[in-house]
Amino acid sequence: MSTEQDGGATLLIVEDDPAFGRTLRRSFERRGYRVSSAASAQEADEQAKETDFDYAVIDLKLGNDSGLAVVQSLHALRPDTLIVVLTGYASIATAVEAIKLGAAHYLAKPSNTDDIEAAFSSAQGNPEVPVDGRKSSIKTLEWEYIHQTLVECDFNISEAARRLGLHRRTLARKLEKRQL
Incomplete structure (x- = not known):
């Protein structure tokens, strides 16, 4: 993993919405991250082969591509990368699949840089989270x-x-x- 001595943590943002991707990139750069961006699964794979990323933020739906495939390939190539899946299509099924494929966390949009950084630091899970008996509608x-x-x-x-x-x-x- 990178340290502050060599220019900050490295981050890959895989997002097909150019405006949102640009906003995320700028926000993380202001926080000292060295950020790379990809708009498709293919671009993400190419970048992951070239760079050992500390963190990755992957959109679940990338045009016609699935972000889950990106999670799987990135995790296989770089198992130490902490991956957060970000989605506007949150569901239990996709959350479970994302975690099984190697994501450390799963966030529903709208999420901001603070939420994503908090997810990076809480990748281990918390057994103290209350389990309530709320029924699903x-x-x-x-x-x-x-x-x-x-x-x-x-x-x-x-x-x-x-x-x-x-x-x-x-x-x-x-x-x-x-x-x-």
């Missing part, structure tokens, strides 16, 4: 089932709609309504 269960199906279909909306027995436009409307 029908809407939450539906949302999680939809996202589990999307993960199984590699975020292919048409295939997910077919498996769910929904019209493609109906599924797209449901996804637009519940973006986090």
Whole structure:
């Protein structure tokens, strides 16, 4: 891992939204990070082969690519990199998959630089987190089932709609309504 002596921690931001990616980059650079950016899974793979990153922030949905594939390949290539998945499509299914594939943390958008840095420092988990008996609502269960199906279909909306027995436009409307 890098230290402050050699110019700060290294960070890879994998985000396909140019404005949000630029904002994140500037914010982390002001905090002393050496930041590299990628807008696709292919760019992220190329950068990870060249640089040993201390941290990575990966968007879950990268255009037609899945951020989960980026998590898996980055973790395989650089197992010491602390990876945070950032998403506007949060669900239990994608959170579990992200952690299983090597992410240290999973954050729903909107998240800021403070949230991401806190996730970097809390990568070990906390067994003291209260476990409450809160029941999930029908809407939450539906949302999680939809996202589990999307993960199984590699975020292919048409295939997910077919498996769910929904019209493609109906599924797209449901996804637009519940973006986090």
